[in-house]
């Protein structure tokens with residue numbers, strides 16, 4: 001972690017704060033009625049048996065304390081080194097969860113020594129690593145890293161696929177997941193070359209004309225209490241960018257394992273986003289956000 005990041009991180013970790021235009025949920029809790037609840041986690045960085053505790057704790061926390069999660073999203077760096085053992089450990093722990101539906105993407109660590117091949121075999125059954133999932137009128141678009149290196153490289157072909165999906169699904173609520181955030185998103189550190197999507201400009205140009213409601217990313221491993229970890233970017237059509245943070249603890253444990261819990265409510269255009277701390281087993285006070293979607297969620 002660069003020195004500047006470390007300094008800002010350390011200062012900001014001392015107190016919860018957040019700068020965003022989004023108001024906290026009035027109720028302080030999840031909406032009532034029929035819901036779609038998504039557990040968004042990232043950067044599990046599974047290494048070996050000795051390093052399983054953070055992810056295992058997070059799964060146990062969800063099992064014990066967060067009922068009714070419908071699906072989980074892992075925004076990449078599932079494994080620290082792409083080995084068969086790492087993914088087998090991940091899958092074994094994941095499968096101890098009551099959540100039956102999991103969607104992962106390739107992060108820079110998943111890609112680095114084998115081009116994501118073990119990931120593809122183990123987590124996508126040999127199939128596409130860029131894919132979509134529909135829930136009612138929500139279209140989830142998952143985009144993997146497609147080259148080595150810290151920045152997220154997305155090929156021209158995948159960009160065109162994404163662009164067509166966005167243009168042709170404007171009647172839906174669109175939720176994009178990538179490993180690194182978009183440059184220009186306003187997410188802290190997304191302006192750094194190693195921390196962003198390469199050639200973000202072409203994505204920004206689409207966002208100015210076509211609506212994407214939510215853009216989830218990981219990669220940064222920064223605490224959710226930092227400023228600008230959720231940003232509604234009016235210059236980009238009002239897309240709300242959400243930094244998921246990491247399950248792996250960092251900085252000798254000062255950065256605790258965190259994730260997000262997203263709750264869509266049937267018939268409502270309000271999305272509740274909560275910050276989950278899996279070490280303290282609570283929703284971090286003061287970090288609930290309610291985001292207004294472009295249209296109400298129509299459940300199945």
Ligand SMILES: [Fe+2]
Pocket residue numbers: 043045076077107109219220221
């Ligand atoms: Fe990571």
